[in-house]
Amino acid sequence: MLEYIRSYLSSDQTPGAAGNMFWAAVYILLVFLGLSVAVIAMNWLERKILAHMQVRLGPMRVGPHGLLQPIADALKLLLKEDIMPAEADGFVFWMAPLLVVLAAFTVFVVVPFGPTHAITDMNIGVLFMLGVSSLSVLGVVMAGWASNSHYPLIGALRSSAQMVSYEVAMGLAVVSAVMMTSLNAEGTGTLSMIGIVQAQQAQGVWFIFKFFPLGLIAFFIFAVAMVAETNRAPFDLPEAESELTAGFHTEYSGFRWSLFFLAEYSAMIAVSSIAVTLWLGGWLRPFPNFLTGPTWDLVFSLFPGITFLLLAAMCFYSTVRMPKHPLFRVQTIGLAGFGAALALIGLVLFVPAVRVRVEDIYWFSMKVAGFMYLYIWYRGTFPRYRFDQLMKVGWKILLPIGLGVLILTATVGLWPVIQQTIWHP
């Protein structure tokens, strides 16, 4: 048994690919935990960042700077009465949030946080991700239909139309990125998520900069489509508060509602991961070509520790600025403790053995975090599209551009071959 566990450690494959069930289980647990923490952190960050964009403070009462607010909210949701409308279709109503959450979490099976840091590596990774993540639309339609109420029904209709139509543009953008992976000596591309990042490493360029501006346009299409796919502002019509109160989850409350919430945020992380993997070099560190050599490698590997130390410094700074009233003593101590914990993590991350293993995950998470910030930023600045305009953007703008980029990418990619066969046969 111990031998079985140990045998994986020297492997340079993902646990799934190596067929080691124990480590696969450990990875699944870690991903699940990490994702839950990320959703909680994202909840707090969204409220704080949005609040600061809107000249207000956001949560300040539960814990220092509202740090415990998401936990308090989660507790509240768990304790709330679980209401099911009398006229609802019970089984479907019960299934819908489960399906949405399952789809959102299953996607992470193939997300590569590093060359070996993924649960498994599938040769159809991208296809799997797109397929599974689009399953969540089923849950949304089920939720809207089973609620047996007008507003959720309209929300579900909008949502299904929106997700289906943006998936087309999204797919075209993905294909053009996948096509770029085939530009090697063998001329064979790959759909494996790890393979795509390795192709970017081998070609020495992130696909966003490849065939400038083709890669950039494809990335842009994906970036727009992924916001629509996750039903976030400015494409948040299915849950447009001012029109449909809460859209498809109007009739949901308590734990079931929190499942939708969890699914929405993990879906945001999931599609951002696809974007990062396909265009932004996945786990690769920035400037791998210009800033080379062991010194730069060392500098970049120090980043995770430095980030945590900076966060700790922010905590300590806020601790000093806390009101000096006895009522704030617990909060002040708590914040200092949180800072100390962050600093400790930062210090551990400087240990060479940890440093090397964590660096990939760090860069991947940072790139995803950038997308998360964009999501919040969009929400703070954009009004909401109307349904017909949304469809227009999807079908009349993104889809033709996506097709054009696909054809152009193929042409540019095959240019040497075309030259050889047509002009110099």
Place this chain on the structure above:
Amino acid sequence: MTDPKTLSPLDLDTPEKPFLDANELVINMGPQHPATHGVLRVILRLDGERVLGLECVIGYLHRGVEKIAENRTYTMFNPYVDRMDYVAAVSNGLGYCEAVEKLLSVEAPPRAQYIRVILTELNRMASHQLWLGTHALDIGAITPLFYTFRDREEILKIFEKYCGARLTTHAFRIGGLQYEAYDGFEKDVKNFVSFVTPKIDEYEELLTTNRIWLERTKGVGVISGKDCIALGVTGPVLRASGVKWDLRKAQPYANYKNFDFEIPTGKNGDTYDRYLVRMVEMRQSLRIIQQAVDGIPEGPIMAKVPKVVKPPVGEIYHSIEAPKGELGYFIVSDGSTQPYRLRVRPPSFVNLQALDVMCRGAMVADVVAVIGTLDIVLGEVDR
């Protein structure tokens, strides 16, 4: 199925549809709904997302203000008018006080007139800011709401310093003012003007050229000037349809004829034009405030009005340009201390009639935008 566009705009009684038309979905919006600005209930008949027709159900906030007036003396009724359009309480007070003054044939002294204009225009500004914030929120832009509320707060602070109240101010009395302007009033107002001018640019930066905002507002809720007049629609909605009608210029009251300002008009009568008209109106209000503060005269603030207000037998209709449109008071006096009948012509109530015409053939999301752009306050609609 009838195409909603082919219905003539004022053909308000459309033939009833067969009871079980599978294409038609009747949904009930409100009275508890985030975007109906209070307790408006709208019954929407939809074909998918398209609106075939709608019906407003009002009266959830009815307090019988007009009936109350018959049982109160003229002075006692004064605070009640603040509770109609509670976001523009000062304008309501101005209309009522001037109507009673006209009935008594007295006129407020110049200093009182100037202070009245300053406070009324500040209130117009506050009302438009609240409209902008909520309208943008309805269309999905959540941030302008906080910006406008931040700046509206400064106006409310001036009100609070002046009369102690922030929202239902009861700032004016029949015949003038009860309170002299507090020390530093002029300075506060001037500071406010210089503070808020760049802030209006800030609101416009977020919206005016925003592609999504343009798409959501241009060509939405179009109403022609002719239809506006036919329906009695007034205020920014009328002006955005190209009719240059503002009571401050057309029938000057208070002392608006002393001030130099412009009346913005739109061309297309759509939601975007109404947005632009109100944005310009905010700047024009600031212009009036600036002039009034610079020219504020010394002197008494109260005309000679008997302790017991007892107007002669007669009737009067007096209307002013409230932020939302023409606000009129029709008072019948039987010579006693209480009005025999008092009728209010609230702009929101009349403007709300246009909702059906403006929403025919639009999408559900447009209904929300149009309710927002009509700038209704349910306290005033139901009275």
